[in-house]
Amino acid sequence: MESKLDAALVADVRALKAWARRMTSARDAPPPPDTAKVSVRLSGDRAAVEAAGFVTQIDAGEILVGTVALLDLERIAALDAVVSVQSNRRGEPPDAVAATGEDPGRRARAQTPPPSPPPAQAPTQAPPQEAGGRAEPLDSEVxxxxxxxxxxxxxxxxxxxxxxxxxxxxxxxxxxxTLRQSISASPHLTAGRAHFRWDPPPTLFCPAPRQVSAELPFPVTAQALQNAWAGVTPEIQAGDVRVEGGPFPAHPLVITFGGKYNSDTLDSRILPDVVCSPSPAVPGPAQFVVDRVxxxxxxxxxxxxxxxxxxxxxxxxxxxxxxxxxxxxxxxxxxxxxxxxxxxxxxxxxxxxxxxxxxxxxxxxxxxxxxxxxxxxxxxxxxxxxxxxxxxxxxxxxxxxxxxxxxxxxxxxxxxxxxxxxxxxxxxxxxADPEPPSATVLSPPGGLPTRGWHTSGTVPANGPATRGIFVAYRDTRSDGFEIWYSGAARLTFDLTAPFIANSESLPSPVSPPGELTATVAHHPVTVSSVLGVPPHGKNRIAFSIDPVPAANMITMGVWTISLRETSGNAADFDIWVDSPGEHRLSRFRFTERDxxxxxxxxxxxxxxxxxxxxxxxxxxxxxxxxxxxxxxxxxxxxxxxxxxxxxxxxxxxxxxxxxxxxxxxxxxxxxxxxxxxxxxxxxxNPQLAHDEIKKRLMASCDPPFSPHSPIPPEDLAGWGAGRVNPTRAVDKARGQAFADAGPVVLPPAAYPAWPSHLRARAAELRRRAETSPAGRNLAALATRHAAEVRHLVDTERRVTAAWHRMHGPALLRWLLADVHREVPLPQTLGGKPLAAGIGRLLDELVLAGSPALRADLTSVRALLLALPGVPLADLATYDDHGQGS
Missing domain, CATH: 3.40.50.200 (Peptidase S8/S53 domain)
Structure with missing residues (x-):
């Protein structure tokens, strides 16, 4: 039932069986793990799965997470109640290059950070808050x-x-x-001794720590395990590992990691699980369970x-x-x-x-x-x-x-x-950038092009197709790949090493279903081809290329994947590099990337x-x-x-x-x-369920943008409904019942950062305003006095205070976030009438400004105070005294 197991579990089961077969000639070879944490997708009762040896740790309804002996996996997968079994997959942050501040594939723009400003001062009349509470921002309603x-x-x-x-x-x-684990006995316990093993990650002061291991008879006290581990390696100091609970197995042992394992220099997410196995190893269901607490x-x-x-x-x-x-x-x-x-x-x-x-x-x-x-x-x-x-x-x-x-x-x-x-x-x-000439051979990892971990194509009926994998210099990891295709087609698989490795291939192509472990140009290669993977019944070919043992490196150059269809049915296929890491050095040839x-x-x-x-x-x-x-x-x-x-x-x-x-x-x-x-x-709108949230969010988006017309299909596949418009999204959430409640002001960070086309937005707002005499007067006034007003806001304390009390920064961001609003200014801001705030600012500007500014502001004061809530279309009916016709 390999079709129900993911590729990682298939490989683990195969490795354990291979080790068992060579035990007579290699008794000193360390055994691979004999248990694994997996997830099971069910279509029925879990009782049969547990009876087959699965130990449930998390019951998530349709999905169970638990521990199982690897040799029990095939029996569990054969159960009708089991849809599929997956390994405990390892996810990475999606922005592995985020630390560089560069967008992969895009020429980095010059970024000049602003000078560090003085610390922000809390409002002098901030309301008291409970522990864990949040002081309400002064300039936002939602x-x-x-x-x-x-x-x-x-x-x-x-x-x-x-x-x-x-x-x-x-x-x-x-x-x-990440920091606490418990070890408990499963219902299948028969052992009288246990082997406790843990592989500490490298730290700043201990780049290559030794494995922490101890074999102890039952019952095992917390102090006994603590002492045993401390005696194995001096790198573990007091406070790095604390063992509590027990005695084991009657009561769980709880292990808490701290000290060097919870520091600003070590990411605790990489701390591996403790491994607990019976000693001596015995066949049968998993006897111990390790939980994250x-x-x-x-x-x-x-x-x-x-x-x-x-x-x-x-x-x-x-x-x-x-x-x-x-x-x-x-x-x-x-x-x-x-x-x-x-x-x-x-x-x-x-x-x-x-x-x-x-x-x-x-x-x-x-x-x-x-x-x-x-x-x-x-x-x-x-x-x-x-x-x-x-x-x-x-x-x-x-x-x-x-x-x-x-x-x-x-x-x-x-x-x-x-x-x-x-x-x-x-x-x-x-x-999917092309490899620069300097990076095709001896370029260090940091100079490599980014991504290119997917390719696709079609294998014609009874015909061939090939794809090339570019492997860079110094690739010291095992490189894994998965090929997926659907339908009645049947694909054979072959792999050829680069020219500098004599273009050696597999001993023979692998046909589905089938598996092969072989050596290609001194590289261990493992292939597994299975059919009918649930739930969609797809077919999967998983293969891996390991470094040459003597050189601890995969031969650089282009490795060639050869596929051939044998059943008379064309097949569309996709190939992905398996779980790409930050420094993975294999990718598909540029011309074949998708x-x-x-x-x-x-x-x-x-x-x-x-x-x-x-x-x-x-x-x-x-x-x-x-x-x-x-x-x-x-x-x-x-x-x-x-x-x-x-x-x-x-x-x-x-x-x-x-x-x-x-x-x-x-x-x-x-x-x-x-x-x-x-x-x-x-x-x-606290009544929105998930489907309405997504629907209204998508319906409120601005359309995708591209300098090319039409937008290339591969870009359309990445835009979705378009660019999130936060103001319209909140308005959509409020619904028709609040259509007349006026505009809502959001926190300033909700409005996208002001880009260089800010001037275009301001010009559009001005163009709309200038369709009326009153609007033209206001636009001219802004042109004449913008620099002086800006200077006063920066340098005159009373003007600065009035500007912030009327929430001027939020008002500007709100106004320019969508220049096509029918209501250019809200009637209230921060729960207070905007007109009152405008009046206070005008008073301070008149006191501090030049005679010309004072005269112009006095002449249009009534109009400015009348603006909140007035649509631009209605501005034509107003005169400079704020009187509408």
């Missing part, structure tokens, strides 16, 4: 209040000013699924850590910095400087700063993400609040058709009528909102943004929408100054932008 915004990412820097106010945290809760931190605990610069006893960090950045985009506290009329780099803040921010730091495996989502749903139910979840991990194994177990679980989690939404970045696999169908998992989840990335500077789709559609029979479009994701200013982790921000690129930052917009929509 901020995401009453909505829980859950981020599943690498953690958060609680000391960054985006996440605290007046020394108290703005975070609702922290959840950590969440750790929770409430606002009071976070506040205590804020008062302690050393962060002693606070086990929550963000070494990667990714979670801090994405959380600041979604719900960071507003931060601005006096020159708020300036361009966007002088403003920082999240789209939904009023939402209840929850950060869940998870390991890379699917199991910890399911655990985090389940907790977020439980927390939202306890608080009686709507929930928006933003996930920032991407995996590229599988058929890319939205049927992975994590994608299935996410769709099921929001399928009911409760107010929930899941927002996921599409990924950054869309770029930028479509590059949306990874879990972004293919049917009910999730998948987000692409566009450059707000030129309004073009980012070349790196992954393109759809899905590879299901319906070619389901993905992503649904796009949002700004180039040059997004985000919070930097471990930067204690209030303005530790930096520009980043990728769907990692367009997705939390949309998550914040969705939170605003839900606050505006």
């Amino acid at each position: 901020t995401g209040r009453g909505v829980l915004l859950g981020m599943i990412d690498s953690g958060i820097d609680i000391h960054h000013s985006s996440f605290y106010e007046d020394g108290r945290t703005l975070i609702t809760q922290l959840v950590d699924v 969440p750790l929770f931190y409430e606002p009071a605990e976070i506040d205590a850590a804020l008062q302690n610069p050393a962060e002693i006893d606070f086990a929550f960090r963000d070494a990667a910095g990714h979670g801090t950045a994405t959380a600041s985009v979604a719900a960071g506290a507003p931060r601005s400087v006096p020159k708020c009329w300036q361009n966007e780099p002088y403003y920082r803040g999240g789209v939904a700063p009023g939402a209840g921010l929850v950060m869940a730091r998870t390991a890379h495996g699917d199991d910890s993400k399911i655990l985090a989502v389940a907790h977020l749903m439980e927390l939202a139910a306890q608080r009686g609040e709507p929930l928006v979840i933003n996930i920032n991990y991407i995996d590229h194994t599988g058929p890319h058709d939205g049927t992975s177990h994590l994608e299935t679980y996410l769709s099921g989690a929001i399928a009911d009528e409760s107010v929930r939404a899941v927002v996921i970045g599409a990924g950054n696999e869309g770029a 930028r479509t169908r590059t949306v990874g998992s879990p972004a293919g989840s049917r009910l999730a909102i998948t987000v692409g990335n566009y450059d707000n500077e030129d309004r073009e789709l980012a070349r790196s943004s992954s393109r759809g559609p899905l590879c299901d029979p319906d070619r389901t479009p993905k992503p649904e929408v796009c949002a700004p994701g180039i040059g997004v200013w985000v919070a930097r982790a471990r930067k204690r100054d209030p303005y530790g921000y930096t520009p980043r690129n990728g769907t990692s930052y367009s997705a939390p932008y949309v998550a914040g917009v969705v939170a605003l929509m839900i606050e505006a």
